Amino acid sequence: MPTVVAFETEAGAVLAADRLVVENDRVSSKNAERIAAFGDCGAAAVADPDQFRRELDGERRAYGADHDTDPGIEAFVRMATNVATAVGTDAAVTARDDDGRARVRAVYADGSVIADSPVALGTGAELAFGRLEAGVPEDPAEAESFAREVIEGVAERDTRTGDEADVWTLANA
Template sequence: MATIVGVRCRDGVVLAGDRLRVRDGRVESRNRQHVFDFDLDGDAVGGATVGSDVDRFADRFGGELRSYRLERGPVPLAAVERIGSDVASETGCEAIVAARDRDEDEDGRAALRAVYPDGSTLSDPPMALGSGASLALGQLEAADLDAMSVDDCESFLRETFEAVAERDPGTGDEVDVWTLADEDG
């Protein structure tokens, strides 16, 4: 199983995931996408997912987001979280989703939510899921993420995945990254 990570840094959020697909202890692919960009005509939404049916999660999540956008307009973070949780339940995947929180108190601050197949959610970054999650969390919790810019955090996550890949056979060192900066208030 791959590893995915979501972190909050000084001026935004960063999602990252490796490209390895391992099944039954055997590498099936070194080019498996786990991080996705869902551009919704101005509403930036990202997702990273692990599980047995990553493509189905990405297709369903993207489709549900587009339907929401078409029927109701801009997609708030609460809807991203609910849709992600519903799709995680349907597909049996775990995911980290990201969007801007447009509540009156947040004013466009980028935010993350972890969603699980049992319908539960988590909103306390840093987040890591997959086979190398505990190794990645060890690296993340030792870093001062609040002081890092989005660009610095992206570089740090790439280094983190290299370290995790050395110790976890289910995590690769080829990494996809998606970033979302806070809006200026």
């Protein structure tokens, strides 16, 4: 299981995930694309990222067709929770609230949602929380680099987390 982190800053939100896939104690891929970015919404699933992305994209497109806009954080969380439950995965999601601020949430396969920032999921979550709870940079460029460094640091201690990370950011409107 990989490591996924997300956190809020004064400028927006950051979402990061490693690319490693380990199955039956063997590395099956070093190129998994866990981050699914859809306009003003983003998510990263710890398990089965391709199915999670496809199903979440379908939900988001249906919402867009009905509302002619990207969903805000509450609607996107509902969609992501339904998909996470169906797929059987945990995920971090980010979208803007009604005031235009980028927000992060953790959604779980059991249907629960945690609205606190920071978010850390996967086998390296405990290690990642140590770094995240010590404080995150407010500068957008520094926050992006920091997220990458968190994943790389976790990879040094967790054999199921890869040292290559993808990072996606969402600025406040």
